[in-house]
Amino acid sequence: QVVLEDELQASDGKIFPVITYMGKSRGISYLNYQFDLNEISQAELFDLSLFQILLGMVKTEHYSYPDLTNAILSRTGGISSSLVYNQNKKYFNIRTKVLENQIEQGIDLIEEILLRSDFLNSKDRVYQLLYMIFSRFQMSLADNGMDIAKKRLASYFNDQGMFNEVTSGIIFYQNLKQLLQTWDQVGDDFIEKLQNMSNRIFKQNYFSLFYAGENDLYEKVKTPLLHSLETFPFSEKLVPAEIWNFDLINKKEAFIIPAEIQYNLSGYNLKNLISDWKFDGRIHVLRQILNTDYLWSQVRVRGGAYGAGFSIERNGNLFCSSYRDPQCNKTFQAYKNIPAYLRNLNIDSEEWTSYIIGTFAALDQPLSFPAEARRARIWYDQNIDSEQLQNERNQALNATLEDIKSFADMIEKALEPEYYCSLGSENKLKQDQALFKDLKVLE
Template identity: 25%
Template sequence: MIPSLKLSDVESEPEYLPMKQFQEKEMTLWIHELPTRGIVYVTLYFPLPLLEKEELSKVSFLCGLLGELRTAGMSSEQLKLNTKTDLGRLNFSMQYYQDQECRERCKAYFQVDFSVLKEKLGKIPEYAAEILLGTQFDEKERVREILIQAIEGMRQNILGAGHHAAMRRAGAHISASGAAAEYSGGMTCYQWMRGISGNYEKEYEHLVEDWRLLCRRIFTCNGLIISMTGGDDSEFARRLWNVFPKGEKKPAYAVYEPESLDREGIEIPSEVAYAVCSAGMTEDTVYGRMKVLARYLTLNYLWNRIRVQGGAYGTGLQVSDSGMVSFYSYRDPDAAGSLRVYREAPEVMRKIPGGQQNITGVILGTLAEDAPLRSSREQGAFADRQQMLGVSYEQRCRRRNEILSMTPEKLAGMAESLEDMLNHENICVVGGAMQIEKCGITQIEKL
């Protein structure tokens, strides 16, 4: 007989990730004392200033320019050579953390990630100043190349993994973080880049001024959070913090009104589709139980109905820590049929058999998904995210207990909660024209 893991074999509490927090005047420093074999991971979180949603696309594209263009002191070739020599990791991104109490607001940050050998830690302030404060943006043809590459890269992502684009689009109707993510990395951002590309000669000079102004507004020490994993050097953090000038006061939260409920289609040249139905969790939703429910429906109901019977290449139900619940299908020959399957899920749940059904495997799989094996860098990043979201260790313990204590009866009892969510559904289908038409969608945007 093959040995199997029992629930009693599992730790009842999640791994505790200690974080030291230092506040010295206006400087905030988070330290994660984890073994990193001589590598130090440093993350800078710059709060975004007051920006309209439409400005987020410009900031998002800025992420792809930094480190690729010449600076005040280095050519682009010299900069790339030096950063490859001195840094193990240099990455720029935008991150949003949904407020758990108000769906119209989130924390919005421009994030910069470095990794270096401990003996080269002093290089980070030099590169931070050179790149974040000194990028020139005056290489017109190089910027055009990066723009064309970004457009094609996003186009290929939408064609090959349209469910991600559809979830971003649907998420814009659910929360502030969802709306911000759509404008900075979804179809809205893609269309903005296409518009710039089509009128590049006229737009370029205006964009250069916009990017220079955005850098002056974003890269300041106001509200800056420095996170270190594998290093505990407050003197280094102080030197890094002092690189940046003081600027305008930044808000604690970005306020972005989610868009109204909608059914949308994104038309692509394809015979298959990606069908997404998303909704926000209701106030009475138990997060841990919802994670188990998602895995149960994915492996049983959705897999059988959409993958096996419907012929789609993949399907699932995802639950995000921002409070969004999303059904999706992947390379689906029948998007309209999949949307019907999603709507029927609550009724199927009500018929889940009682105590005789063993859901131990589903619970163990949920635990593994919720707490995967993480490297030291990933542990530090995870701890940062929990801090940003306001999730305490006690809350993590409660969520783990919600997962471990799940029963078939509790699963069936969540049918009403899921039905309430689906009454406020947001649908987005990425696919060919015929697929979208069969879904009864009239609001269509072409790729």
């Protein structure tokens, strides 16, 4: 299955880009509205992140919040939103799934939320929601430490990592805490910012659609969608898109949280080392070997961690991580010893075959239709086609022991700058404080 490009033409001649992923969706249409963030400045990313979270959680022109919630639950399979940022795109995404007889109702509800949410008359509710968001983040520190530490670490060396950190990581959490503490002074201005953001994002000029479902249902989406889009504002003269320039620094931090275990992460972006670096299918095999042998034995079995992992993402981010780990310094030392392990690696044919089987078992996991569609959308954004994917599979299948050993130098160079981030207990982090440039309490 591949993503196909299409377009919708309005009666006034306006063209709206569409990409589709067709398949057997059991009568369900998956609608993803995407709006480019051209008018949002880098300084507004925190406000944008809260706007995205709060949208759909306040009353609108025609619905109280309880009535809006009931309408969403009874007429759709849910409405949710997210922010997307990578080297190619930055956009606001709002999505829903609807049955054939609910298509118009789902489209009408999204229009109501995007164009007629009433933040100005919802100040008290917004404050309550912000406090709830803050409390949930605070309570998640011990259980969600891996995700929090990973965002923080990636913000040291990758623009996408810094975007995620500002919009949903520790920086977001600290800014939210500051907003709540100064609410009496800044609350009114913040509410106005939320209200004005709709007018700057949800324009016809910035709209595109990702549709996943069946061909006949797609045809039934077109007319009500075009009718709805006519109500969205259109700008004859657009503001030039601002370029976001993130300041990336190796802060090498540790954060004390209310827990007796650690989340220890080290990593780097390989494109900072190798300008023409590209993802290689042999990385799948490398990851399988490190995760099921070296890190399992060194960090989980000997170190006592609940889990450990090695990954290299398509954007070049390399991560070594431990989960609910009683250690700190010993774990970082285990990461540093990965190159030596690879150089001395010796695997017989039977063991090698088991690694290849495990690699493809992970690659070929069955997916539901919506999961397939989401993956296809990500690959489309990253300009990954079926030929590239097949080439990577061939690389993994034909990988040799010498290929895996050859990754040692690259990993050694990536880990050499010691990009570290840990979340964990006060006693252990203070004991190993020499590893870090800064030790802070996260509260």
